Amino acid sequence: MNKKLIFKMVQNCLKQYNEDSHSILFESREFEEIFNKIIEAKNKEADSDLHEIVNDAVYGYITDSPYF
Numbered sequence: 301m302n303k304k305l306i307f308k309m310v311q312n313c314l315k316q317y318n319e320d321s322h323s324i325l326f327e328s329r330e331f332e333e334i335f336n337k338i339i340e341a342k343n344k345e346a347d348s349d350l351h352e353i354v355n356d357a358v359y360g361y362i363t364d365s366p367y368f
Contacts, residue, residue, distance in 0.1 A: 301339060306354065310334055313358040334361055 307326050314323060324330045334357050341353045 301342065303335060306335055306338055306350075307331060309351070309354045310358055313355055314362075317358065317362050330361065334358065 304326075310331065311323065324334075337357045337360070338350075338353050341357070342348065342350065
């Protein structure tokens with residue numbers, strides 16, 4: 301999967317939740333955690349929509365709850 305594409309999707313999703321404060325860096329530990337969760341979920345359910353997986357992962361990150 302294209303890591304840069306997923307990063308942009310994560311950033312866009314973060315903006316939807318809170319336009320002012322949420323942003324992460326491409327090389328950050330937080331993005332790496334979210335990215336790994338997204339890849340893991342996509343590998344488990346290949347037919348799942350990537351946008352839904354990204355939204356779920358970002359929601360878990362924002363609410364500080366485990367996504368998986």
